[in-house]
């Protein structure tokens with residue numbers, strides 16, 4: 285047995301999260317794609333069956349009330365809240381991330397127009413007042429960029445793509461809103477949310493964060509760092525299932541000024557009043573739109589039970605240990621010069637994935653998958669490996685690197 289295999293065994297034996305794995309449906313495959321689709325928590329199928337057969341099949345319309353369907357978006361939002369450092373009453377679940385990016389961006393521009401953000405000096409006025417720019421992460425996952433472009437066009441703003449590192453220098457009194465990703469989906473780079481948020485606020489602008497690749501993998505601290513608005517998906521590190529609904533965070537002090545571009549009857553103060561005029565509900569409920577997607581939403585609610593008793597700090601510590609160990613095993617097993625990590629070495633700049641640049645990456649990933657190691661390929665030349673601390677162990681990591689070495693030899 286090699287020294288790395290022995291170490292993997294010792295690390296697994298000392299892992300305080302090792303026991304969580306048995307709450308998931310997994311097999312012999314080394315699954316390193318939880319940053320794309322989290323694995324299935326074992327309690328979900330039974331719960332979904334109950335939702336379908338009993339709640340829908342027997343209680344039918346009564347379930348909106350008796351099974352808590354109507355209030356699911358805010359109830360499940362409160363369940364996600366501690367994982368992203370938010371107090372209750374600030375998150376609603378529903379729609380896709382793409383749709384929530386749209387709601388957040390347009391609402392943020394409207395906030396920037398109505399007053400200065402985050403208690404800053406109060407730069408009042410309309411687009412005419414000078415806040416005519418939206419800054420967006422130039423390296424963003426494409427959907428965020430497409431939606432930002434459309435939101436800018438609709439609100440009469442100019443979209444300026446900049447890298448997160450360029451944001452402090454690009455901010456000015458022309459900046460209305462900044463949309464950033466906490467972790468880059470391609471490289472796995474973790475951006476400095478506290479200091480970037482502070483810089484955005486110092487410029488009097490509104491900070492919108494996309495947490496798709498950080499929520500469930502590391503502490504976010506939304507309340508602590510004064511983030512204004514945030515969105516994220518639930519099917520990556522939160523294991524909610526394919527296409528499970530996303531969420532929207534609206535910081536409590538901003539909720540009265542959250543003017544949704546998609547005001548639906550679910551965000552009305554009195555949804556069953558059937559009034560012709562829209563009057564927004566109080567609080568985070570304003571982020572709702574129409575009838576929630578109950579089957580997906582309640583599958584997500586069951587999936588979130590795996591977090592009971594799990595500390596996000598422990599998840600972060602294990603995530604860093606996993607990615608460190610993977611990089612070490614890759615260096616040991618993969619022939620020199622065949623791959624190059626594009627993921628930062630510094631812990632303060634690393635999310636929960638490792639991205640390796642590699643010739644013929646698409647083909648290499650196919651061969652890895654044939655050998656029972658599942659990561660994914662991102663165009664044009666990146667092998668992406670996601671490490672979900674709830675169910676990935678150190679022996680998995682050693683095996684993945686060893687198989688990668690075999691494939692590349």
Ligand SMILES: *Cc1c(COP(=O)(O)O)cnc(C)c1O
Pocket residue numbers: 380381382383424425427428465469494496497517530
């Ligand atoms: C995964 C991901 C999305 C997904 O958006 P959907 O609307 O759920 O398809 C959006 N943005 C980022 C940054 C992502 O990582």
